[in-house]
Amino acid sequence: MFVxxxxxxxxxxxxxxxxxxxxxxxxxxxxxxxRELAIVAKRGVxxxxxxxxLAVSRRMATIGADPLFVGDxxxxxxxxxxxxxxxxADLSAQLRGDGRYVLLARRVEPAVGEAVLGLKLRGIVVxxxxxxxxxxxxLAPQLLGFVGTENTGLAGLESxxxxxxxxxxxxxxxxxxxxxxxxxxxxxxxxxxxSSVVLTIDEDIQFAAEQALxxxxxxxxxxxxxxxxxxxxxxxxxxxxxxxxxxxxxxGSEPEENRRNTAVNDQYEPGSTFKMVVAAAALEEGLVTxxxxxxxxxxxxxxxxxxxxxxxxxxxxxVLTVTDILAQSSNVxxxxxxxxxxxxxxxxxxxxxxxxxPTGIDFPGEASGSMLSSDKWSGSTIANVPIGQGISVxxxxxxxxxxxxxxxxxxxxxxxxKDTELPPxxxxxxxxVARQLREMLRVTVAEGTGANAQVEGYVVAGKTGTAQKVxxxxxxxxxxxxVASFVGLVPADDPALVIxxxxxxxxxxxxxxxxxxxxxxxxxxxxxxxLAIPPSDSR
Amino acid sequence: MGALARSWDHPRWRYEEEIxxxxxxxxxxxxxxxxxxxxxxxxxxxxxxxxPGLRVVRxxxxxxxxxxxxxxxxxxxxxAPVGINLAVVRTQWQISELRQQQDDAVADRSSxxxxxxxxxSTQRVxxxxxxxxxxxxxxxxxxxxxxxxxxxxxxxxxxxLVASTAEGGAAGR
Numbered sequence: 001m002f003v004x005x006x007x008x009x010x011x012x013x014x015x016x017x018x019x020x021x022x023x024x025x026x027x028x029x030x031x032x033x034x035r036e037l038a039i040v041a042k043r044g045v046x047x048x049x050x051x052x053x054l055a056v057s058r059r060m061a062t063i064g065a066d067p068l069f070v071g072d073x074x075x076x077x078x079x080x081x082x083x084x085x086x087x088x089a090d091l092s093a094q095l096r097g098d099g100r101y102v103l104l105a106r107r108v109e110p111a112v113g114e115a116v117l118g119l120k121l122r123g124i125v126v127x128x129x130x131x132x133x134x135x136x137x138x139l140a141p142q143l144l145g146f147v148g149t150e151n152t153g154l155a156g157l158e159s160x161x162x163x164x165x166x167x168x169x170x171x172x173x174x175x176x177x178x179x180x181x182x183x184x185x186x187x188x189x190x191x192x193x194x195s196s197v198v199l200t201i202d203e204d205i206q207f208a209a210e211q212a213l214x215x216x217x218x219x220x221x222x223x224x225x226x227x228x229x230x231x232x233x234x235x236x237x238x239x240x241x242x243x244x245x246x247x248x249x250x251x252g253s254e255p256e257e258n259r260r261n262t263a264v265n266d267q268y269e270p271g272s273t274f275k276m277v278v279a280a281a282a283l284e285e286g287l288v289t290x291x292x293x294x295x296x297x298x299x300x301x302x303x304x305x306x307x308x309x310x311x312x313x314x315x316x317x318x319v320l321t322v323t324d325i326l327a328q329s330s331n332v333x334x335x336x337x338x339x340x341x342x343x344x345x346x347x348x349x350x351x352x353x354x355x356x357x358p359t360g361i362d363f364p365g366e367a368s369g370s371m372l373s374s375d376k377w378s379g380s381t382i383a384n385v386p387i388g389q390g391i392s393v394x395x396x397x398x399x400x401x402x403x404x405x406x407x408x409x410x411x412x413x414x415x416x417x418k419d420t421e422l423p424p425x426x427x428x429x430x431x432x433v434a435r436q437l438r439e440m441l442r443v444t445v446a447e448g449t450g451a452n453a454q455v456e457g458y459v460v461a462g463k464t465g466t467a468q469k470v471x472x473x474x475x476x477x478x479x480x481x482x483v484a485s486f487v488g489l490v491p492a493d494d495p496a497l498v499i500x501x502x503x504x505x506x507x508x509x510x511x512x513x514x515x516x517x518x519x520x521x522x523x524x525x526x527x528x529x530x531l532a533i534p535p536s537d538s539r
Numbered sequence: 540m541g542a543l544a545r546s547w548d549h550p551r552w553r554y555e556e557e558i559x560x561x562x563x564x565x566x567x568x569x570x571x572x573x574x575x576x577x578x579x580x581x582x583x584x585x586x587x588x589x590x591p592g593l594r595v596v597r598x599x600x601x602x603x604x605x606x607x608x609x610x611x612x613x614x615x616x617x618x619a620p621v622g623i624n625l626a627v628v629r630t631q632w633q634i635s636e637l638r639q640q641q642d643d644a645v646a647d648r649s650s651x652x653x654x655x656x657x658x659x660s661t662q663r664v665x666x667x668x669x670x671x672x673x674x675x676x677x678x679x680x681x682x683x684x685x686x687x688x689x690x691x692x693x694x695x696x697x698x699x700l701v702a703s704t705a706e707g708g709a710a711g712r
Contacts (some may be wrong), residue, residue, distance in 0.1 A: 004606065011613050018620060042645075045652075053656040059646035110650070128646070135656035186631060188638055207661040456678075526675075534681040 033175050034186060040130060041167030043151055044194030046144065046158075048203040049236070049418065053135055055144055055158065057151075060131040061113020063105040069123030070095045076121050083115045084108070095123075107131040132158075134248035140206050142242045142261040143363075143416070146251035155251070155259060157197070157416060160364050167194035198418040200236035205229055208526040209241035213501070216519045217243045220506035226263040226395050227519065229527055230498040232403035232489070235412035235422065237361070238497070238527065240264070240396075267367045267392040268483050268502070271467025272512070274388030275334040276437060277401065279326055281341045281349035283433045288337065290323045290436050300332045302339070303379035307331050307387065310466065323440045327448030329464060331387045338386030346385065347374055352428045353401040354411060355393050360423065361414050369393045388467055389477070399500040402487045405441070406495035409434035442492040452517035453488050455524045457535030461495070462488025462520065464512035469505070481505050484515035490524050491536045499523050
């Protein structure tokens with residue numbers, strides 16, 4: 001009888017523990033042994049337009065230690081040091097720390113993690129961690145940007161599309177012992193993996209642009225350079241190169257000035273490439289035709305400012321058509337056209353072409369360009385702006401403006417990611433004026449300053465630019481610091497590509513026709529083959 | 540001696556014979572008489588004398604059975620959640636293992652993808668091509684095809700077939 005009573009008591013107690021207060025005790029136990037860990041979502045992949053991976057995430061191993069459990073720190077350090085490639089004495093010192101966790105090596109190769117686990121060392125833990133990897137190495141580093149230690153995009157497209165790429169974090173419920181060691185996984189709340197982003201960039205064209213640009217920067221002793229390759233019909237940027245460039249995996253260790261995407265983030269005075277805008281305004285307003293001729297001297301005086309032609313040995317009087325003004329890059333001719341158009345209308349066209357405000361390209365920190373507001377123009381400003389002085393633009397603004405000319409007068413916003421929501425295209429100039437401009441720019445390459453931009457088999461249209469840089473004081477222009485540039489359309493009769501090349505501070509030569517035009521030709525030659533665009537004579 | 544007490548089983552009831560001291564004495568007398576005169580009538584007298592001491596009791600086995608049944612039920616009621624919990628934990632463990640395998644497979648895929656991307660990078664291809672003495676063709680020929688053939692063979696090239704005029708070259712990449 002006693003045994004039965006005892007048994008019933010035990011059963012009663014068991015019922016009380018398991019059933020009556022079961023939830024309470026379970027909660028208590030969970031609080032003691034169950035921990036919730038955040039799982040960082042796997043970051044999405046960045047692809048180029050052909051599906052080649054430009055940025056991927058890899059699982060790496062992070063090695064840590066709990067000094068409380070390490071025991072013999074010297075012996076542990078001696079075993080770990082050769083595997084981690086670290087100094088044994090340093091490791092030993094870390095393992096003797098006071099805390100409960102010491103980070104020994106972060107995001108090392110998984111094989112290293114396996115090797116460490118194989119050592120079966122007490123107190124040493126290995127856990128997985130994602131690492132952003134740029135498998136193409138030194139390709140478009142300024143464009144791609146980089147991520148921080150917590151896998152958050154900090155620059156470039158990684159930052160621009162961080163919300164898309166990062167996904168949503170999940171959580172993992174693990175059971176551990178009272179000392180904090182994980183014994184097993186109870187539950188995984190799977191987060192949402194980051195989505196992928198497909199760029200408009202073509203890896204091959206990007207590479208070719210960077211190679212050609214690097215060669216030019218080295219050849220002419222330049223400070224840096226940038227190039228933009230644009231499909232004018234869609235606004236897709238096929239390449240955006242900046243030199244000097246570097247291995248994207250080493251982004252963090254590069255100096256700040258090299259990390260900048262100059263084509264978008266920096267602005268400069270465009271010089272003669274801007275003359276196209278003045279010509280477009282004059283044509284669109286019906287003030288001139290391509291064949292309208294002007295009698296021009298070697299210089300022109302507007303209020304207190306005297307502007308001369310860039311080239312010397314010119315006759316006192318010469319007659320130039322509007323086409324000649326562009327082809328020979330006549331400063332006097334461009335200012336003459338600007339005076340005809342007038343300040344207000346010129347400003348209107350400058351804005352229509354997308355200058356003085358960001359293009360809206362999907363890249364962080366886009367510069368807007370700058371120009372004096374209408375009320376602050378002095379009498380001589382009209383003598384500056386038509387020749388690309390007194391106004392600052394970005395390379396991408398200039399490329400997009402030429403893109404409108406290439407696209408029959410319709411401006412399409414440039415963009416870097418496929419499926420980007422774009423504002424509707426807008427007409428800047430009429431189709432006829434766009435055609436006239438293309439023809440004038442064709443003559444510029446065929447007979448004028450842009451001869452070095454010619455590509456065998458293709459008809460090229462374009463404009464050279466040689467802009468003096470503004471002095472550091474902000475007053476006046478340097479005599480020995482230039483930005484040499486070229487913007488071209490190819491094939492000229494039905495442009496598939498707009499390519500802009502800008503070389504900053506070349507020292508050996510400084511003319512856009514000598515420094516930048518050949519780079520254009522090299523990039524265009526490759527891109528045309530790459531895209532299988534037939535030569536002009538076969539069309 | 541208690542040898543006089545005996546019991547036997549019945550399908551439903553247990554009968555127990557208890558003999559009082561008077562009956563014992565009477566039985567002794569009867570026994571001595573029976574030694575002298577063993578008539579069947581005497582034996583019947585002895586048995587009748589013992590009958591008043593008999594009584595019927597309930598079998599204790601029935602109560603134990605009920606208790607065992609209850610205990611068994613409670614045992615099952617307690618063991619069932621434990622068993623279910625064990626099964627859940629085991630399944631969770633299996634899921635966890637499978638998830639780990641999936642994680643590993645995804646990680647391997649990522650690594651292989653990165654490796655593939657690195658190996659197929661334009662820079663590496665160019666370096667390899669340079670090392671092998673390959674050059675970009677100087678000229679590229681374009682053959683315009685009929686609409687039908689173009690659709691079938693060169694759709695990606697916009698209706699033209701691209702061909703290199705240099706040996707072993709290819710347009711584009």
